[in-house]
Amino acid sequence: MSGEKNILVGQSGGPTTTINASLAGVVAAAREEGCHVTGMRHGIQGFLAGRTVDLGEALPGQESLTLLRQTPASWLGSCRFKLPGLSDQAFYEDALARLDAAGIDAVLYIGGNDSMDTIAKLGTYGARVGSPIRFIGVPKTIDNDLVGTDHTPGYGSAAKFVATSCGELFRDADVYDLKSVTFVEIMGRDAGWLAGASALAGPRGAGRPDLVLLPEVPLGEDALMERIASLLSKQNTVMVGVSEGVRTADGTLICEKTVAAGTGTDEFGHLAQLSGTSRYLADIAKARLGCKTRAVELSTLQRCASHVASATDLDEAFELGRAGVRAALDGQTARMCALTRVSDEPYQTVPVLLDVVEIANKVKPVPRAWISADGMDVTEDFERYARPLVCGEEPVTYADGVPARLAPLA
Amino acid sequence: MSGEKNILVGQSGGPTTTINASLAGVVAAAREEGCHVTGMRHGIQGFLAGRTVDLGEALPGQESLTLLRQTPASWLGSCRFKLPGLSDQAFYEDALARLDAAGIDAVLYIGGNDSMDTIAKLGTYGARVGSPIRFIGVPKTIDNDLVGTDHTPGYGSAAKFVATSCGELFRDADVYDLKSVTFVEIMGRDAGWLAGASALAGPRGAGRPDLVLLPEVPLGEDALMERIASLLSKQNTVMVGVSEGVRTADGTLICEKTVAAGTGTDEFGHLAQLSGTSRYLADIAKARLGCKTRAVELSTLQRCASHVASATDLDEAFELGRAGVRAALDGQTARMCALTRVSDEPYQTVPVLLDVVEIANKVKPVPRAWISADGMDVTEDFERYARPLVCGEEPVTYADGVPARLAPLA
Numbered sequence: 001m002s003g004e005k006n007i008l009v010g011q012s013g014g015p016t017t018t019i020n021a022s023l024a025g026v027v028a029a030a031r032e033e034g035c036h037v038t039g040m041r042h043g044i045q046g047f048l049a050g051r052t053v054d055l056g057e058a059l060p061g062q063e064s065l066t067l068l069r070q071t072p073a074s075w076l077g078s079c080r081f082k083l084p085g086l087s088d089q090a091f092y093e094d095a096l097a098r099l100d101a102a103g104i105d106a107v108l109y110i111g112g113n114d115s116m117d118t119i120a121k122l123g124t125y126g127a128r129v130g131s132p133i134r135f136i137g138v139p140k141t142i143d144n145d146l147v148g149t150d151h152t153p154g155y156g157s158a159a160k161f162v163a164t165s166c167g168e169l170f171r172d173a174d175v176y177d178l179k180s181v182t183f184v185e186i187m188g189r190d191a192g193w194l195a196g197a198s199a200l201a202g203p204r205g206a207g208r209p210d211l212v213l214l215p216e217v218p219l220g221e222d223a224l225m226e227r228i229a230s231l232l233s234k235q236n237t238v239m240v241g242v243s244e245g246v247r248t249a250d251g252t253l254i255c256e257k258t259v260a261a262g263t264g265t266d267e268f269g270h271l272a273q274l275s276g277t278s279r280y281l282a283d284i285a286k287a288r289l290g291c292k293t294r295a296v297e298l299s300t301l302q303r304c305a306s307h308v309a310s311a312t313d314l315d316e317a318f319e320l321g322r323a324g325v326r327a328a329l330d331g332q333t334a335r336m337c338a339l340t341r342v343s344d345e346p347y348q349t350v351p352v353l354l355d356v357v358e359i360a361n362k363v364k365p366v367p368r369a370w371i372s373a374d375g376m377d378v379t380e381d382f383e384r385y386a387r388p389l390v391c392g393e394e395p396v397t398y399a400d401g402v403p404a405r406l407a408p409l410a
Numbered sequence: 411m412s413g414e415k416n417i418l419v420g421q422s423g424g425p426t427t428t429i430n431a432s433l434a435g436v437v438a439a440a441r442e443e444g445c446h447v448t449g450m451r452h453g454i455q456g457f458l459a460g461r462t463v464d465l466g467e468a469l470p471g472q473e474s475l476t477l478l479r480q481t482p483a484s485w486l487g488s489c490r491f492k493l494p495g496l497s498d499q500a501f502y503e504d505a506l507a508r509l510d511a512a513g514i515d516a517v518l519y520i521g522g523n524d525s526m527d528t529i530a531k532l533g534t535y536g537a538r539v540g541s542p543i544r545f546i547g548v549p550k551t552i553d554n555d556l557v558g559t560d561h562t563p564g565y566g567s568a569a570k571f572v573a574t575s576c577g578e579l580f581r582d583a584d585v586y587d588l589k590s591v592t593f594v595e596i597m598g599r600d601a602g603w604l605a606g607a608s609a610l611a612g613p614r615g616a617g618r619p620d621l622v623l624l625p626e627v628p629l630g631e632d633a634l635m636e637r638i639a640s641l642l643s644k645q646n647t648v649m650v651g652v653s654e655g656v657r658t659a660d661g662t663l664i665c666e667k668t669v670a671a672g673t674g675t676d677e678f679g680h681l682a683q684l685s686g687t688s689r690y691l692a693d694i695a696k697a698r699l700g701c702k703t704r705a706v707e708l709s710t711l712q713r714c715a716s717h718v719a720s721a722t723d724l725d726e727a728f729e730l731g732r733a734g735v736r737a738a739l740d741g742q743t744a745r746m747c748a749l750t751r752v753s754d755e756p757y758q759t760v761p762v763l764l765d766v767v768e769i770a771n772k773v774k775p776v777p778r779a780w781i782s783a784d785g786m787d788v789t790e791d792f793e794r795y796a797r798p799l800v801c802g803e804e805p806v807t808y809a810d811g812v813p814a815r816l817a818p819l820a
Contacts, residue, residue: 015585042587073581080586163812164717171483172714174818175425176490177452200811206818299706304582307574308717310811390811401610401720401800402573408584408616 005033005105007325009055010040010047012111012118013080015073016154017161017306018317019140020406022110023076024069025321026138027055033329038102041409043079044109044118048095052102053409067406069314070396072306075406082114083121092125099133106134106328110321112141112152116336117360123334124357134328137336137356138320142303144193147364148354149338153320154303156313156389159197161305162186163390165298166198166241167207174237179291181228181238184209185278187302189245192216192366194302196378197386198241210238215245216365217375219254224281225288227376232291244277254280307403311392316349323351347388415443415515417735419465420450420457422521422528423490425483426564427571427716428727429550430816432520433486434479435731436548437469443739448512451819453489454519454528458508463819477816479724480806482716485816492524493531502535509543516544516738520731522551522562526746527770533744534767544738547746547766548730552713554603557774558764559748563730564713566723566799569607571715572596573800575708576608576651577617584647589701591638591648594619595688597712599655602626602776604712606788607796608651620648625655626775627785629664634691635698637786642701654687664690717813721802726759733761757798 009026011019023039030037039058041051053076059065068075084091099107107122109115116137123135142158144151166184173182186195192214201207210231213219224240231238246254254277278295286293316339323337336356339349370382397404419436421429433449440447449468451461463486469475478485494501509517519529526547533545552568554561576594583592596605602624611617620641623629634650641648656664664687688705696703726749733747746766749759780792807814 011585015582046587071581072578074585077587078585160811165711165715167812167815168482168714168716169710171481171815171818172425172710175421175484175488177456177487202812202815203817207812207815294710296709296711297707299709300579300582300704301575301706304578305575306578387810391808392811393806393808396803398801398803400797401570401802402577402612402617405577405581405612405617407613408581 005035005329006103007035007037007106007108007328008040008047008099008102008104009037009108010043010110011074011076011078012043012109012115013078013141014112014303015078016140016142016303017072017157017309018153018313019110020071020075021069021314021317022138022140022153022321024065025318026108026325027059028065029322029325033325035325039076042077043081045079045081046077048098058409064406067404069318070306070309070394070403071405072304075409077409080114083118086121086125095122096126096129096131096133104133106136108136108138108324108328110138110140112139112143113146113361116146116356119336120334120356120360127333134331134333136324136328136332138324139336139338140317142194143188143191145191145363146359147362148336148359150341150349151339151389153313153317155193156310158194158302159200159386160310160390161302161308162194162197162298163200164308166209166239167201169296170201170207170209170237170239173239173294177236179232179236180293181232181240181282181285181289181291182294182296183240183242183278183281185242185244185276185295185297187298188215188243190215190363192243192245195241195243196366196382197390199378199383200387200390205235209241211240211376212378213240213242213246213376214366214371215243215247216368217371218249219246220249221284223374224376225285228285229289232289240281242277242281246277307396309394310390311394312389314394320351327353344384415445415739416513417445417447417516417518417738418450418457418509418512418514419447419518420453420520421484421486421488422453422519422525423488423551424522424713425488426550426552426713427482427567427719428563428723429520430481430485431479431724431727432548432550432563432731434475435728436518436735437465438475439732439735443735445735449486452487453491455489455491456487458505468819474816477807477814479728480716480719480804480813481815482714485819487819490524493528496531496535505532506536506539506541506543514543516546518546518548518734518738520548520550522549522553523556523771526556526766529746530744530766530770537743544741544743546734546738546742548734549746549748550727552604553598553601555601555773556769557772558746558769560751560759561749561799563723563727565603566720567716568604568712569610569796570720570800571712571718572604572607572708573610574718576619576649577611579706580611580617580619580647580649583649583704587646589642589646590703591642591650591692591695591699591701592704592706593650593652593688593691595652595654595686595705595707597708598625598653600625600773602653602655605651605653606776606792607800609788609793610797610800615645619651621650621786622788623650623652623656623786624776624781625653625657626778627781628659629656630659631694633784634786635695638695639699642699650691652687652691656687717806719804720800721804722799724804730761737763754794754798
């Protein structure tokens with residue numbers, strides 16, 4: 001590719017703290033390469049409905065890119081839209097015709113598993129029909145469950161918020177001279193990467209949860225209660241970091257069990273919304289152990305708390321956006337930009353390109369070897385893996401006492 | 411008072427982000443004045459059980475005080491212990507005898523309403539029997555509901571976390587091209603100061619909740635739903651900051667109503683724990699308006715998120731601790747250190763001493779004039795009052811990617 005190229009960039013799936021840092025990286029690299037950049041409003045769905053924004057106009061100069069980098073949630077807007085199978089030729093012919101009509105040379109899509117599926121399908125179809133358009137995926141997900149990459153942008157900042165919050169909640173829970181158990185509920189339906197990050201909260205007895213429960217290992221309620229009782233015989237305050245995706249041995253989600261157990265449901269089945277895993281465990285701990293219990297859901301703040309973003313994560317998200325532009329200009333297609341860790345100390349990663357077809361629709365669990373034998377904690381190997389991802393702080397610009405953010409698109 | 415005086419300091423009630431900054435202020439001032447400082451473990455209850463700590467040994471040098479200042483939650487431990495009425499002479503004789511036996515010259519108690527009641531009772535009794543011991547209260551509460559003071563230490567930092575989080579949650583909620591309503595539940599059972607702080611989140615349409623619901627004004631569910639429907643006809647994303655203490659016209663807490671309405675309760679009445687105000691409102695909004703809704707509880711992070719503390723709050727909390735020592739050395743007793751605002755622009759406060767008997771057991775609501783006519787928002791006057799309290803950021807020391815904190819007392 002040479003001359004002024006037209007790059008189309010979109011964001012898709014659940015937002016993260018650093019998804020806009022990747023967008024800033026795309027725009028910065030495109031400018032360096034003399035490319036024009038158009039943004040999809042609300043992802044591929046918005047593009048197909050004709051909604052785009054000229055990012056040369058919308059993001060003038062360096063200042064707006066700097067502010068974009070520290071603005072949480074998909075600034076271009078997002079969608080949840082699964083492309084049809086490749087047998088739906090009419091859909092793909094239409095999509096490619098629209099891209100051709102807009103003069104697009106490369107499509108960069110920043111997202112998680114479903115977004116990589118989008119790039120895999122468009123890239124595969126494009127190659128099949130000999131389209132010159134390049135399709136590149138730039139990963140993001142707080143869940144950190146994409147295969148092939150050491151980790152995903154978005155995870156480190158979510159992990160830093162989880163670890164920071166757990167440490168603060170532990171100190172808050174520990175002030176009274178009485179026995180108490182706090183369950184902190186952490187996102188991650190299918191993989192326990194984010195719940196495991198609670199182990200980074202600080203030293204044991206001073207911030208770190210005593211136990212960490214992941215979806216990867218079935219939860220035995222009796223074993224858990226016995227373990228908590230044992231801890232309470234030696235200390236006042238017990239904290240448990242628990243993934244929202246924790247299941248019992250028969251595969252039932254704990255938060256589904258709350259419906260089955262009837263502790264707080266109604267005939268409309270509202271309970272999956274009303275109550276969560278942490279509340280269920282807090283209720284049975286209170287009933288069985290007779291002590292004070294508390295349930296805390298860290299909520300969607302996990303994916304948008306940009307005021308405590310990881311500088312490592314921001315840098316890597318930005319660099320993968322840049323890497324996406326370089327890959328497209330190099331003529332690559334149907335690729336995902338990934339991170340390979342080349343050194344633990346000092347921590348160092350390099351961007352690499354992977355075949356996106358090999359990545360889409362797969363889930364990477366926490367390795368069993370990084371979970372303790374009893375299934376109720378993560379090991380030092382897990383901490384060694386995750387620790388560098390939460391390190392580093394970038395100065396946040398504040399205005400009137402709250403973090404400054406780029407104004408939303410109209 | 412002259413010579414080496416012995417100061418006893420305690421912390422009581424719910425912890426806050428800056429309660430240790432006040433403790434650091436007490437210790438710093440005591441050192442400057444050549445006083446010895448002893449800490450109560452777990453408040454007055456711990457002291458009466460003989461549990462104290464020598465703070466000269468436990469907090470050596472400046473470094474530990476600096477770390478203490480940015481450590482959340484009551485480092486000395488806390489208690490919830492209401493002193494008996496003054497007619498219980500045996501209790502007060504015993505308490506004063508224990509203080510005399512320990513050679514205590516002054517008691518400083520950092521806490522909220524109940525703690526000021528403790529100082530009022532001990533101070534009144536001490537004066538009645540001619541005790542030379544001085545009793546001084548240093549206020550803290552995230553609820554900001556103490557009378558006599560412009561505001562309370564702890565409020566500004568909680569308000570900064572609430573405003574920062576609401577701004578981030580708004581951006582997160584606004585990414586999809588669909589109608590949605592998010593209810594953010596904020597602490598404050600009896601007064602809406604903290605819920606009102608959500609209005610500081612940023613510009614309308616870019617972070618600030620559209621509506622703010624306080625306990626001070628009865629909530630009409632129909633009027634609220636009509637108002638939300640009207641907003642949704644003009645915009646995609648509606649956010650409501652709602653106090654956990656919001657009530658209907660007959661005085662029923664919304665979170666009690668969830669039990670009455672049967673949406674998710676059981677025969678054991680678990681629901682007050684299972685579900686909150688935000689979940690209830692999200693459920694009826696979903697049922698009546700047919701759009702996506704989300705309920706977020708900001709949880710106890712509101713009172714311990716020291717990584718996003720207000721520098722103004724930290725400074726004032728520290729200075730009121732110092733002021734408490736000065737007041738005691740000046741021979742004052744049964745006083746609370748308070749803040750008087752002498753200027754809005756530039757924002758400036760001075761410490762003053764108030765009669766603690768006039769403060770204890772009273773609640774200061776948000777003035778009706780600072781709430782909009784329809785009761786569903788706060789006014790610019792409220793924002794003008796609260797804005798300076800959230801301003802200023804103090805660099806947080808990080809270690810291994812999480813905020814450094816002083817190790818807990820053994």
